[in-house]
Amino acid sequence: MSPQSTREIEPLITIYSGLSAAEAARLDALVSRRRLDPGAYLLHQHTPARSVFMIQEGMLMLERSSSTGRRQVMAFSHPGNYIGITHRAHYEFTVSALTAAVVQEIPLKPFLTMQDESPRLKENVRSIGGNILAHTLDQVFALGQKKAHERVCFLLRQLSERQAGASARRIELVMTRQDIADYLGLTIETVSRAFGKLKREGIIDIFSAHTVEILNMDTVEELALAD
Amino acid sequence: MSPQSTREIEPLITIYSGLSAAEAARLDALVSRRRLDPGAYLLHQHTPARSVFMIQEGMLMLERSSSTGRRQVMAFSHPGNYIGITHRAHYEFTVSALTAAVVQEIPLKPFLTMQDESPRLKENVRSIGGNILAHTLDQVFALGQKKAHERVCFLLRQLSERQAGASARRIELVMTRQDIADYLGLTIETVSRAFGKLKREGIIDIFSAHTVEILNMDTVEELALAD
DNA sequence: CGCCCTATTGAGACTTGTCAAGTCGGGTGG
DNA sequence: CCACCCGACTTGACAAGTCTCAATAGGGCG
Incomplete structure (x- = not known):
């Protein structure tokens, strides 16, 4: 996807998109809510990835720091954005709240299990992962050029x-x-x-x-x- | 993941990692091989994503160009690397061969179907996607800092x-x-x-x-x- | 051998970083 | 209520890094 096309109005895919009522209900059962004060940390780089998060209110910041102290902010995250979807065994960055925020937390294990049983859910996750990569590629382009x-x-x-x-x-x-x-x-x-x-x-x-x-x-x- | 940790010796995950003989055979049946001359294009930005590729021999280059002509090379790809795994409906970049190359091609549709049936395969794909994102994040860090x-x-x-x-x-x-x-x-x-x-x-x-x-x-x- | 494409090297301009001073605004204490 | 204070932001002068333009060198191939 070209840098331009980010301008397309993405209808903000959620993991719920196109799920049946039963599936949505099952998913709801997994979700818990978490409130964050401004400046509070949601998770830390290098810690085991146990949950996926969706921002409901507020703005979060994803950052990465090197041992020598300089840091790179990877993203500012808005309501509707997901964090932790494409990750590996450990989180790739530290996430903190810029404002008071509310996030939905979904434990990774049952979430993955449910993906095995719902192709549509898996497809949604794939789309979201694609969006995250696209965003990161845009950033590479911006920083490089x-x-x-x-x-x-x-x-x-x-x-x-x-x-x-x-x-x-x-x-x-x-x-x-x-x-x-x-x-x-x-x-x-x-x-x-x-x-x-x-x-x-x-x-x-x-x-x-x-x-x-x-x-x-x-x-x-x-x-x-x-x- | 920190920039440092890229140094970990990744045992180069393949989609075959840990599959049963039967699964591997099914996967083999999907694969076809394609030979590329130096400078030849494997696929183009914005075209519909129909296949996933794995490099068997040679080196490929992933790039993105803006309408105004400047370009950003996103990656140099080696044998064992995958292309098209985390994508959306259209390819995110143009891929060409720097050297003579051989790639394995897997049609996307049956590949996705098979992922529905093999959790291990799905897990492998997830890992590979995570590696790609990690690589891109490293690049962001490098260009930014x-x-x-x-x-x-x-x-x-x-x-x-x-x-x-x-x-x-x-x-x-x-x-x-x-x-x-x-x-x-x-x-x-x-x-x-x-x-x-x-x-x-x-x-x-x-x-x-x-x-x-x-x-x-x-x-x-x-x-x-x-x- | 000579040509052409790629890479290197140099000089000067421009962009960004660094260091330092100054401004603005919100919050606290008198 | 106002003065002060502190952090965050802005602005300026200069240094360093990178880009641009131009000339030169090198390597592969006919």
Whole structure:
């Protein structure tokens, strides 16, 4: 899939998509809910993967740190996103809550068993895994090919896309500049200057450090997809 | 999983791992072989995904191009690697042969059916998918956090790791400098200078543009993993 | 032997990182 | 209620890294 096509409106596949009422009920029986305070950790890199999670409310952040201390943010996760679906025996990254959040937890073992019995469920999981890989490939493309202000547009576009309906143009930046920098492979100063540049050029407006509005969506798109 | 852990010796999971003789035979019946000349395309981005491939001989390259012409190489694929396993309805990238190659082709539909009936096969596919995601996450980390010469070490380490047993220190660079540059998010000039720097520092030796030897594996490792 | 494609090397421009100073805003304590 | 404080963000000046453009070298093949 090309970087462009992320713009397709994905109807946000869930594991429930197309399941029978009976199957959905069985799945429901597995689910428990967990509430997270801002800053709280959901799980840690290298710990055994025992559950799959779906975000119900709030925003989470997936990150990876090297022994020498630098870190790479792998994703910002929204309601409807899944965590832990494609993993191996151990989690690939650390996950923490950027805001107060509620996640649904599904124990991995019965979830896998149920996949054996429901082709549709298995298919849904496969789709979600594909989406995660596609997202990661987009990120590789962005980090490999784009300049600072283009990477910022890449993020703005991702956030506006997934943000609840109405005013997708006004964006709440829940995360810190450091989080953004670590996501885009930049420094906070460069991120800050990139925002400044976009504002000077009239492409976005910055109300506060954590609220921006996209004035010219086409240009943002164009920069986000620029190679 | 941390960037470090890629160094674990993966016993190269295959879809056959742990299958019964009967299952293996059924799988064999699905497989056909396909020979590729150097430079030939195996499949194209955006075309419907109909098969899964395993490389038997040779080296392939996975790449993605944007409409504006720049491209990102997503991976160099060795014998034993799978292509198309985690995909969606359409292939995510274009795949071509860097050398003469032989691939095994498995039609997707019967392959998925068989997964429904063999939990072990499904588990193998899941593992392989996890490896692919892990590889991609490593790449994100490298592009986001590393300098040019560190990225080159990142590549050298990957190649030495997967290269047939004995002299993993001598590395054949089958691909062009442009391919390397597009994989690492650099220009060919910067790649060339990075090689030069590593050579001047006595970390590698360069016999020809396409043959290098790692003189100090520890340093290469260290640079490859540097954050 | 000569040609062509690829890779290397050099000089200068541009982008990003680093270090340091200054601003903004929310929260606390006087 | 206001002053202060602290963290987060912005801005500036400079250094370092990478890109661009251009010239040169090297290797394979006719």
